[in-house]
Amino acid sequence: MTIKDVARRAGVGIATVSRALHGHPQISAETAARVLAAVEELGYRPDTNARSLVSGRSHMLGLVVSDITNPFFPELIQGFEDVALRNSYDILVASTNYDPARTALCVRRMIERKVDGVAVMTSEIDSSLTDSFSRRKVPLVFLDVGKVGKGVSNIRVDYAQGIVEAVKHLNALGHRHIGFISGPLRLKSASERRDAFLQLLGSPRDCESGGLLVEEGDHKVDGGLAAMLRLLERAPHLTAVLASNDLTAIGAMRAIRQAGLRVPEDVSVVGFDDIQIAEFTEPPLTTVRLLRTGLASLACDALIQSIRNGGAGTEVRLGTRLVVRATTAEARQVDARL
Numbered sequence: 001m002t003i004k005d006v007a008r009r010a011g012v013g014i015a016t017v018s019r020a021l022h023g024h025p026q027i028s029a030e031t032a033a034r035v036l037a038a039v040e041e042l043g044y045r046p047d048t049n050a051r052s053l054v055s056g057r058s059h060m061l062g063l064v065v066s067d068i069t070n071p072f073f074p075e076l077i078q079g080f081e082d083v084a085l086r087n088s089y090d091i092l093v094a095s096t097n098y099d100p101a102r103t104a105l106c107v108r109r110m111i112e113r114k115v116d117g118v119a120v121m122t123s124e125i126d127s128s129l130t131d132s133f134s135r136r137k138v139p140l141v142f143l144d145v146g147k148v149g150k151g152v153s154n155i156r157v158d159y160a161q162g163i164v165e166a167v168k169h170l171n172a173l174g175h176r177h178i179g180f181i182s183g184p185l186r187l188k189s190a191s192e193r194r195d196a197f198l199q200l201l202g203s204p205r206d207c208e209s210g211g212l213l214v215e216e217g218d219h220k221v222d223g224g225l226a227a228m229l230r231l232l233e234r235a236p237h238l239t240a241v242l243a244s245n246d247l248t249a250i251g252a253m254r255a256i257r258q259a260g261l262r263v264p265e266d267v268s269v270v271g272f273d274d275i276q277i278a279e280f281t282e283p284p285l286t287t288v289r290l291l292r293t294g295l296a297s298l299a300c301d302a303l304i305q306s307i308r309n310g311g312a313g314t315e316v317r318l319g320t321r322l323v324v325r326a327t328t329a330e331a332r333q334v335d336a337r338l
Contacts, residue, residue, distance in 0.1 A: 001044040009038040022088045061089045061303060062110035062118035064103060068095040070219070070247060071275040072292060076121060079296030087304050089116070098184060098219070100124045111138050117303040120146075121295070123188035139306035141299045141313075144188050153302040153313035155295060159189065159272075160196035162288035162320035166242050166270045167200050169286075169322055174331035175240040175268060179213035181227040181252060183244040190219070193244050193272065213238055217248045224251025225258075232259050239267060239331040246271035246278045246287055253281065253327070264329035274323055283326035290320050 007014045012031060020027045020035035027035075038044075061084050065073040077093055084091050092115060094106035103125045110118050117139035125145055133140055139151045146154030170178055180197045183190030194214065201212060213235050217223040224243060228251065231238060243249035249271030256267045263269055263283065271278060271287035278285040298316050306313055 001042040003044070005042055006035065006038045006044050009042060010035045059089050060113070060115045061091050061300070062107070062113075062115040063091050063093050064106050064110070064118065064120045064122060065093065065095055066098050066122040066124065067219070068093075070245075071277055072245070072273050073121075075276065075292040076296050079293040080119065080121075080300050083297050083300035083304075087300075089304070096122055096124060098122075098124050098187065100186070107133055111136050117141070117307050119299045119303050121299060123190075124184075124186065139303055139313075141303045141306075143295075143299070144192070146313075146315075148313045148315045150312050151306050151310070153306060154315045155298050155302070155318060156315060157189070157290060157295070157318050158320060159192045160199075162272060162290070162322065163193055163196035163242070164200065165320075165322040166272075166288055167197070169324065169328065170240045170242070170268060170270065173240075173268065173328060176331070177213070177235065177238050177240070177334060179215070179228075179231045179235065179238050179241040181215050181217045181224055181231070181241060181243045181248050183217060183219040183248070185216055187219075190244055197242065213241075217244065217251075219245050219248060221247050221251040221254075224248030225255045226251075228252035228255035229259070232256070232261075237334045239334060240269070240328070241267060242270045242272075244272055246273045246275045246285060249285055249287065249327075250277075250281060253285075264327050266332060268328040268331070270322075270328060279325070281327075286325045286328040287323055288320050289323045290318070294318060 003014055003017050007017045012035065017035050020032045063077060063080050067073060081091050092110060096103040096106060103122060107118055107120060119141040121143045123144045141153045143155050144157060146152055148154050182194040185191050213231055215227040215230050217227040224247060241252055243252055249269050253263050253269055256263050261267055271285050274287045274289035278287050295318055298318060302314055302316060
């Protein structure tokens with residue numbers, strides 16, 4: 001069956017069939033229904049290779065994420081794919097495992113495969129490469145690291161907003177000895193979260209001298225566990241810890257229990273991201289919510305608009321908010337001499 005057969009069966013032109021299959025807004029619901037009925041009756045399947053040759057487009061979007069095993073990213077991928085499919089695009093996904101060299105390789109391979117655009121939803125990428133990729137004239141969307149220009153958009157997350165809310169929440173509960181576990185500091189998103197914490201409670205110099213309770217993790221559970229054990233060894237008087245992401249917080253909770261302490265009676269814990277499992281930890285995790293569906297929609301919409309318009313990109317800001325559950329409580333009494 002060909003598109004001509006579908007047009008003949010539906011009683012419309014070939015162009016109308018094409019527009020109906022792509023969800024064109026100028027096609028009425030009645031006409032679209034008639035076309036889709038003809039497609040089903042005839043068992044018609046578009047030849048995507050031929051369509052790509054004619055249009056010069058693959059109708060494929062690339063999506064690069066950091067860690068496919070981190071629940072944050074499958075949720076983001078799902079949201080991105082939902083928007084892409086509604087706009088008649090398929091997606092090609094790559095995971096970098098927080099490796100800048102692998103990130104660059106993933107983006108290059110996607111461009112070589114003639115994707116119509118690439119969303120790089122990770123910040124482990126050298127800034128010089130963002131300019132290099134933009135010269136390929138393939139629309140791009142970056143997370144936090146992009147420089148907006150022709151065909152290049154950037155989604156900027158207000159990490160500081162979430163850190164401020166979390167620290168204020170802990171302060172209101174009487175916590176004065178607060179630790180922080182960052183992600184890998186080569187990541188812009190991780191360094192921004194740590195810097196926001198330092199602006200509230202100290203300075204980078206205090207951190208380097210050991211004056212602040214800050215440890216570097218790797219955004220994974222085992223890294224959070226190890227970093228929390230180091231914090232507890234350095235500061236037994238610590239009453240709360242803020243983690244750079246939820247997996248780190250889950251690891252920290254395990255370390256606290258291994259040390260014979262309780263969450264939140266002895267040590268309060270706050271995560272960041274609000275992945276789905278955060279609601280089901282024991283106790284449920286207090287965390288800063290960063291909506292994956294919102295991030296995915298902004299990224300995919302910006303990419304598609306750039307593909308369609310061929311103009312300058314945009315910068316879009318995404319906020320966060322604190323979700324209070326059961327891992328935070330009033331601070332325990334600490335000897336003032338400590």
